[in-house]
Amino acid sequence: MGTDFVCSYAMGSSNGLVPIQEKQPLFSFGVISDIQYADIPDGHSFLGVPRYYRHSVLVLQRAVEKWNNQPKLDFLIHFGDIVDGFCPKDKSLEAVTSVVNEFKKFDGPVYHMIGNHCLYNLPREKLLPLLNISCLDHRAYYDFSPAPGYRFIVLDGYDSSALGWPQDHPKTLEALKFLNEKNPNLDKNSPIGLDGLERRFLMFNGAVGKEQLQWLDNILKDATSLNEKVVVCCHLPLDPNASSKEALLWNYDEVMNIIHQYDCVKICMAGHDHKGGYSIDSHGVHHRVLEAALECPPGTDAFGHIEAHDDGCLLIGTGRMKSTIMMFNS
Numbered sequence: 001m002g003t004d005f006v007c008s009y010a011m012g013s014s015n016g017l018v019p020i021q022e023k024q025p026l027f028s029f030g031v032i033s034d035i036q037y038a039d040i041p042d043g044h045s046f047l048g049v050p051r052y053y054r055h056s057v058l059v060l061q062r063a064v065e066k067w068n069n070q071p072k073l074d075f076l077i078h079f080g081d082i083v084d085g086f087c088p089k090d091k092s093l094e095a096v097t098s099v100v101n102e103f104k105k106f107d108g109p110v111y112h113m114i115g116n117h118c119l120y121n122l123p124r125e126k127l128l129p130l131l132n133i134s135c136l137d138h139r140a141y142y143d144f145s146p147a148p149g150y151r152f153i154v155l156d157g158y159d160s161s162a163l164g165w166p167q168d169h170p171k172t173l174e175a176l177k178f179l180n181e182k183n184p185n186l187d188k189n190s191p192i193g194l195d196g197l198e199r200r201f202l203m204f205n206g207a208v209g210k211e212q213l214q215w216l217d218n219i220l221k222d223a224t225s226l227n228e229k230v231v232v233c234c235h236l237p238l239d240p241n242a243s244s245k246e247a248l249l250w251n252y253d254e255v256m257n258i259i260h261q262y263d264c265v266k267i268c269m270a271g272h273d274h275k276g277g278y279s280i281d282s283h284g285v286h287h288r289v290l291e292a293a294l295e296c297p298p299g300t301d302a303f304g305h306i307e308a309h310d311d312g313c314l315l316i317g318t319g320r321m322k323s324t325i326m327m328f329n330s
């Protein structure tokens with residue numbers, strides 16, 4: 001356990017965190033999730049939670065302003081759902097482009113991942129180039145190493161999905177077959193009648209496909225041999241204790257079974273479940289689901305930056321994003 005790191009911060013009043021002494025991080029990066037911008041009046045979720053579609057981009061603007069003005073933020077990650085499904089479809093391209101342009105005001109690399117609302121707006125072939133995701137065959141999973149000793153893995157949670165692929169694509173057909181088997185409701189977005197963890201089998205979720213699982217396994221093998229610490233990022237959460245059951249990746253259990261075969265994964269981060277969440281699983285992996293920018297009432301914020309150290313990562317939240325100290329066991 002890295003006692004220096006623990007001693008550097010204590011829980012206190014500023015979003016739960018007070019720096020006690022300075023400790024230089026290895027690198028730092030900004031985080032924000034579920035902007036779901038649309039140029040439409042305020043509304044609410046299916047369950048009645050207020051949503052501020054125009055204000056969410058102001059949250060991003062304030063975040064970028066802050067990220068550009070605090071020392072040494074090395075990159076940004078947006079955890080998906082850049083625009084909302086209610087965006088009029090003839091405005092989707094304009095809406096995605098306008099939010100991407102706000103991200104471009106950040107002085108450094110920006111990493112995106114796809115969420116269900118992205119896919120309600122644009123097919124993969126249009127979306128991925130806008131988000132600067134360039135993988136073969138319109139896949140959207142990739143990895144990068146921002147500094148020696150650390151690797152980030154970005155998963156595509158809609159690899160197997162009824163969203164985003166052409167209607168007659170084998171992936172769409174396979175996902176619809178799976179949903180029909182798992183969810184008897186006519187409305188496949190409805191969890192009515194599903195029990196416990198089965199409530200994740202909803203159309204607005206998806207799965208990591210077989211090839212991607214094999215790719216993940218290979219990356220973790222390499223990371224282990226390179227002695228790297230790994231942060232896994234996915235729009236969909238991977239741990240039931242950090243998230244509503246309705247928001248989980250369909251095959252979160254398969255993904256976690258692979259992750260748990262290695263010691264290198266220290267943190268799994270996600271969006272999608274707008275209220276946010278945090279847990280530490282049975283293998284000591286931290287799971288942090290980020291609070292949504294979309295649900296910030298006017299004038300309030302939800303973004304943060306993470307300081308990465310040898311012995312842990314510190315999320316320093318702004319506004320509704322809670323701060324979290326995530327210490328590593330080894």
Ligand SMILES: Nc1ccn([C@@H]2O[C@H](COP(=O)(O)OP(=O)(O)OC[C@H](O)CO)[C@@H](O)[C@H]2O)c(=O)n1
Pocket residue numbers: 045046047081085116117187189190191204244246247272273274
């Ligand atoms: N019981 C439900 C819930 C939702 N829908 C419809 O599904 C679409 C997506 O829902 P939405 O809440 O917008 O999805 P988000 O990605 O913003 O949030 C994810 C959840 O919070 C995870 O828990 C939308 O068209 C809803 O109206 C539904 O029909 N029935």
